[in-house]
Amino acid sequence: MSPALRLSTLAVLAFSVLALVGCERSPAPGQARVDLRHTRAPGGTPVVSWAGDRVTAEELRQRLEEMSPAQRERYQTLERKREYVEGLARYELLVQEALARGLQDDPEVVAATKRALVSRLMRARLDDALPPVSEAQLADAYARHREDYVRPEQVRLSHLFLAAPRSDAARVAPARETAGKLLAEARALPPTDFAAFGRLARAHSEEPRTQPLDGDLRYRSLEELARDFGPELAEAARLLVPTGPGTLSGVVQTDTGLHVLQLTGHQPALNQTLEDVRTALSGRLAQEQRARAWTEWLSELEQRAALAVDAAALARVHVDLNAPVRPASGPAPGTLPAPFPSVQVTPP
Template identity: 60%
Template sequence: MSAPVRLLTLALLVPAACGRTPQEGHADFDLHHTRQAGGQAVARWSGDAVTAEELSQRFEEMSPALRERYTDARARREYVESVARFELLVRDALARGLQDDPEVVEATKRALVNRLMRAQLEEASVQVTDAELEAAYAARRDDFVRPEAVRLSHVFLAAPRPDAARVADARKRAEALLARAKALPEGDFAGFGTLARENSEEPRTAPLDGDLRFLSDDALAHTYGAEVATAARALTTEGALSGVVQTDAGLHLLKLRARRPALNLTLDDVREELRVRLEGEKRSRAWAAYLARVEKGLSLSVDTEVLAKVPLDVAAPMKKPSGPLPGTVPAP
């Protein structure tokens, strides 16, 4: 094989020239800069060139601001020389056999897979019908239509209303805790959380620093009592404190963390958002189906017994990499 031919190949071109396909796991690449014959050469090198036609196309693809830079003859020449030098370095790298370097091979594999993924996703049928949009809106209606919600932190002291003695004792403790809460800066949610964690008698929320998360007015009344919902509506600024709020179950101290406004979006309001989401889901399903076909066609299998015996010591010191890490594709 002559040196010029060797310079222009990434793999053996002799099999292709003889009409034979490359061996499995091998590939032939044409690394000529100019793929089409003809054209007027602006810059030449052994067996290749940058043409005036290509250069004109490149300028048209630039932004007007960048294009203006190359109205200067010197800048235009520097651009052409830069393109040519890049191709000369490719030639020299091939002459040195760097196409077989593990980093080059792995980078080529990654580029191929990335291009394949883009092609598959672009080719996937992702037509979304009006019926599908209506069904998606109905299924996700809670994302688009919901009442106003409030997020509170609370300290709860258990004291059933009929037990007057227990209520009286709980109220004394609640008033003392309220005084401590008022001594905190309004925005000190961590300090109030400490009070809740150390004193609240509701086991579900005490470990969460008394955080009730976001609840609608109806949900708040149903879960904690109408008195809590009424007191919450009176809190208008973040960090505001209620007084001692009595319910049938006991006494609450409330601190407003945030309010979330009501949402009432129609299908027309979110049509494009849903369309994009459904198109993405369809592309994901198409990609999963494509992967399954490739795995079946190339007989992919995993020996779990052998895999389980591969040594893996999480405490061992890290060794110097022996080569680039293999490319991976997440499971669909």
């Protein structure tokens, strides 16, 4: 099969027409007249012709230059070039036949045409119109989100705490005995069964902020742990890191009481400069810019067209769950394309 015959049928779908040649009167809203002929560009030397149209040497040269050198190698002989232009012509004859049969009004063709038009509109409105991300925008975004790129080492712990101030020896001794028993229970659990350790903490911990959270301390730096719970706990956490999540500490004494710790997560220190994250950050800002511009422009289009939803009429539309499924007549509701689906932008 020649390369021309392998061309995507989207070329037909994307430019379906109501007539081959437009007339003077403008089409009504929702209708279109598109000239699909090669002769819409005047001049040139025809290399293949058929009723009402032709391909010129100039167009053929352009098509060949769009190919890679390896592909062009195939068309060095007259026979191969003839095969190619005849393929182009046969493709156009199929387009004419489709139009003669009125297939431009087929729901599938109309739906594909709409998708192609909206896709091209998006490129024209966003890719071609929006300025690139500036250095000032990059620097500002890096400063606002610096904690995403520069942060100290962090650990996540769950702890079981027994209140026994270091200065109160009468309370420390029995609390240490209890802590030892609870530590033995914890060591009997599967190392990565964090939920099991959490149930133990919820049942026995005496730290009111974390007990309802199954003892979870969330991610904190070692400095934060030392500040909030004491340097002994921070040092115990540092020693747990090399053996990985699930590791248990011994009984750790701090000024306020006794802790049994389990390491549940670890994040190494991060120190990325603006240059380190330039490409990713620029892409992220470009996505946000595209999404914001698209949302704002859609809002303008809605206002210009006086878009209105009749809630009363909409409420009367019955959704029959038992009706048989009909063949699809177009794209499903809610298929409006987004510049980047992962970016959420609040409409203005």
